[in-house]
Amino acid sequence: MEAEAAKYIGAGLATLGMIGSAIGVGNIFANFLNGALRNPSAAGSQVGNLFVGAALAEALGILAFVLGILILNA
Amino acid sequence: MADPIEQFEVHPIPGLEFGEVAVPFLGVQQIAVTNSHVAMTIAFALVVLFLTAVTSGAKVVPGRLQSAGETLFSMIDGVTDSIIGHEGRKYFPFVFTLFTLILGMNILGMFLTFTATSQLAVTITFAVLTILLVIGIGILKHGLGFFLLFWPSSAPLVLRPVVGAIEFLSFLLRPVTLALRLFGNMLGGHVALKIFAGFVVSLGAMAFAGEGLGLWALPIAALSMTMVVALTALEFLVAFLQAFVFAVLATIYLNDVVNLGHGH
Numbered sequence: 361m362e363a364e365a366a367k368y369i370g371a372g373l374a375t376l377g378m379i380g381s382a383i384g385v386g387n388i389f390a391n392f393l394n395g396a397l398r399n400p401s402a403a404g405s406q407v408g409n410l411f412v413g414a415a416l417a418e419a420l421g422i423l424a425f426v427l428g429i430l431i432l433n434a
Numbered sequence: 435m436a437d438p439i440e441q442f443e444v445h446p447i448p449g450l451e452f453g454e455v456a457v458p459f460l461g462v463q464q465i466a467v468t469n470s471h472v473a474m475t476i477a478f479a480l481v482v483l484f485l486t487a488v489t490s491g492a493k494v495v496p497g498r499l500q501s502a503g504e505t506l507f508s509m510i511d512g513v514t515d516s517i518i519g520h521e522g523r524k525y526f527p528f529v530f531t532l533f534t535l536i537l538g539m540n541i542l543g544m545f546l547t548f549t550a551t552s553q554l555a556v557t558i559t560f561a562v563l564t565i566l567l568v569i570g571i572g573i574l575k576h577g578l579g580f581f582l583l584f585w586p587s588s589a590p591l592v593l594r595p596v597v598g599a600i601e602f603l604s605f606l607l608r609p610v611t612l613a614l615r616l617f618g619n620m621l622g623g624h625v626a627l628k629i630f631a632g633f634v635v636s637l638g639a640m641a642f643a644g645e646g647l648g649l650w651a652l653p654i655a656a657l658s659m660t661m662v663v664a665l666t667a668l669e670f671l672v673a674f675l676q677a678f679v680f681a682v683l684a685t686i687y688l689n690d691v692v693n694l695g696h697g698h
Contacts, residue, residue, distance in 0.1 A: 408513065408516075408682060411675060411678065411679060411682070412679060412682050412683065412686070415615060415675075415679040418619075419611045419615045419618075422614055422615055422618030422619065422622070423611075423614060425618050425622055426614055426617075426618055429621075
């Protein structure tokens with residue numbers, strides 16, 4: 361296999377890491393809605409925590425994306 | 435199709451190049467006003483002008499402009515106040531500066547051809563600035579007690595070195611993730627926008643030239659067009675959200691050293 365082809369396959373595989381972050385972000389919002397519908401009056405104060413949690417989970421997906429870009433340009 | 439990465443290239447503005455200069459350690463460097471310069475300067479000017487307009491002629495009962503500024507102001511004030519506590523006001527100017535500048539550059543990226551925050555150099559500068567401030571405040575306030583940050587007193591004694599090592603590693607990773615999150619979000623969003631916009635043009639051209647898919651390319655082009663509209667709306671949300679998240683995380687990291695050992 362040519363090195364160039366392997367590079368593209370590797371970059372594609374690296375982006376699979378986003379699956380994990382997708383599950384994480386989905387979990388956070390699902391659980392937030394779960395809690396928010398049970399106690400709507402407390403939901404508003406937790407929106408900040410919601411977005412910080414989502415951002416932390418999302419960062420790992422971004423790391424996979426950056427890795428893909430790095431492999432592509434290596 | 436147009437190259438989606440091309441929009442991130444930093445290049446000098448024609449007519450604003452001032453020759454080259456030899457810098458020690460860095461070699462020969464070009465002196466020029468680049469598109470990155472221009473984007474950041476416009477963002478800076480907009481932030482300063484907006485906040486000046488908001489605060490000039492402030493009234494007890496705010497008008498429309500003033501209440502827009504007050505909302506922005508009180509949002510970050512609420513963040514520093516709820517996370518750091520009664521000392522939060524002291525760190526508010528730093529967090530507010532970070533927030534408004536990043537927000538300005540993100541939003542401008544949706545209107546200009548260049549997004550300053552999609553440059554790793556810019557986001558790394560913000561992250562390094564934040565983490566150096568955190569370390570500086572930690573050492574100034576607590577001296578060597580700053581290193582208690584890596585000694586979790588709530589964990590069982592046997593586990594403390596292990597947890598401490600993990601804490602130390604996560605502390606080292608903070609500036610990296612802080613810089614990469616903003617950079618990756620901006621880069622990824624704008625690449626996706628450009629790719630879908632490229633689909634619209636190339637599939638439309640295919641349909642009218644009668645090549646390839648022929649007229650079947652038109653519905654796909656229309657679908658891409660709706661994706662461009664939806665993604666643009668999403669990118670405005672992301673532009674705000676990432677600036678907010680950066681501010682909140684900077685506040686959380688500051689809180690770690692300001693309220694060191696108070697356990698909240």
